Amino acid sequence: MSTPQQNLPEKILELSRGFQLSQCLFTATALGIPDQLKDGPKHCDELALATQSHSPSLYRLLRVLTSIGLVTEISPHTFEGTALAACLQTDAPNSLKDFVLLRAEQYYQCWQDLTYSIQTGNSAFEKNFGTSHYRYNQQTPELSERFDKIMSVLAQRQKQAILSAYDFSGLDTIVDIGGGQGSLLISILERYPTLNAVLFDQAETITRAHELLAQHQLEQRCLPVAGSFFESLPAGKELYILKHVLHNWDDAQSLQILQNCRSAMASGTKLLIIEGVITAQASQRTVLLDLMMLVSFDSGKLRTEAEFQALLQASGFRIERIVNTQLDISIIEAVAI
Structure with missing residues (x-):
């Protein structure tokens, strides 16, 4: 299906943002966010402590992860993982964690x-x-x-x-x-x-x-x-x-x-x-x-x-x-x- 003429610039901009979303996914995986949320919701400050991150900056990342369906903000600054995040947990059956990290560490460069x-x-x-x-x-x-x-x-x-x-x-x-x-x-x-x-x-x-x-x-x-x-x-x-x-x-x-x-x-x-x-x-x-x-x-x-x-x-x-x-x-x- 073709894109309406008036939406063509936005389509180009959307395509050019792809690397930003992939980097957010890579970073969340490398920090172990899916693993941290495996057993239930956590406040951003708790996640920051566990991942040795700057809490206000981590919150900004978590907002992006919410936009792509990896986490959900169930109350202010408190997040739970979704079924999508479960695919990136270390011990999940057929986990994609290693695959995503390989793409981040080798292929992206x-x-x-x-x-x-x-x-x-x-x-x-x-x-x-x-x-x-x-x-x-x-x-x-x-x-x-x-x-x-x-x-x-x-x-x-x-x-x-x-x-x-x-x-x-x-x-x-x-x-x-x-x-x-x-x-x-x-x-x-x-x-x-x-x-x-x-x-x-x-x-x-x-x-x-x-x-x-x-x-x-x-x-x-x-x-x-x-x-x-x-x-x-x-x-x-x-x-x-x-x-x-x-x-x-x-x-x-x-x-x-x-x-x-x-x-x-x-x-x-x-x-x-x-x-x-x-x-x-x-x-x-x-x-x-x-x-x-x-x-x-x-x-x-x-x-x-x-x-x-x-x-x-x-x-x-x-x-x-x-x-x-x-x-x-x-x-x-x-x-x-």
């Missing part, structure tokens, strides 16, 4: 250099932090663990959409390449009790995956394997999954990953590529994610169906079908030829 990325085609992350996104997180175990946790939380939101859209019955063993700590595989294995799996990822991630598989009593059905998809992959299985992997890499690197997949697969074996596909009707979230891959993730990108088709043909695959899901991700089913 990079997006200030969006012009640099647009003009050069290079990652603003490397310009700001001196190394790639993945190397930066790998240098610190705490950052690497937090990133894996964030990916698991995001997977929780997506796995039901994937299970609703694709039938994994009739298979013996599947492989999740770059599958993190195994969140998607766990859901698939719990849905299909006769199915077995191989979880393939980097060594430090696989180390953490063992504990999660044990919690779900799946150690006997899921084999964790450490390695690099730029080198070699477990061979001879019936179906392989690449979920949110290729969009992290440029075409040359993605082609290498797909060629390594093909080397591990017999003709007729299926490969599922699960990620966003750029279309003429792509959502704002999808096109923003594509831009984020440029800014923050080492020249990665989302692709169109034609771009996937070219990569898959060059690596020995044929697209059988593209299955849409309830979310902004699709399942590209390809067959090794």
Whole structure:
């Protein structure tokens, strides 16, 4: 729907205020406001004491948080958290706290250099932090663990959409390449009790995956394997999954990953590529994610169906079908030829 002509200046001003709201969200999360309000309402002075803040200034922040629905002022200077704030509590199921803090601490700084990325085609992350996104997180175990946790939380939101859209019955063993700590595989294995799996990822991630598989009593059905998809992959299985992997890499690197997949697969074996596909009707979230891959993730990108088709043909695959899901991700089913 188009904006009425007389409202166009206000629309521009509204769009330009976006960074202010995101910073208010980041600050509230970093100060732990959602956690502070978990057990009930608190006066601003009490919140200021708990967060080591200047109470009059904190009150001004809380008014903005009220305007975006994160808190409610139930009496003068006394606030309670909303259901939205609960999503940012540390111990909430599938908490988004770490994800918001990651955006605040790493991505926000990079997006200030969006012009640099647009003009050069290079990652603003490397310009700001001196190394790639993945190397930066790998240098610190705490950052690497937090990133894996964030990916698991995001997977929780997506796995039901994937299970609703694709039938994994009739298979013996599947492989999740770059599958993190195994969140998607766990859901698939719990849905299909006769199915077995191989979880393939980097060594430090696989180390953490063992504990999660044990919690779900799946150690006997899921084999964790450490390695690099730029080198070699477990061979001879019936179906392989690449979920949110290729969009992290440029075409040359993605082609290498797909060629390594093909080397591990017999003709007729299926490969599922699960990620966003750029279309003429792509959502704002999808096109923003594509831009984020440029800014923050080492020249990665989302692709169109034609771009996937070219990569898959060059690596020995044929697209059988593209299955849409309830979310902004699709399942590209390809067959090794």
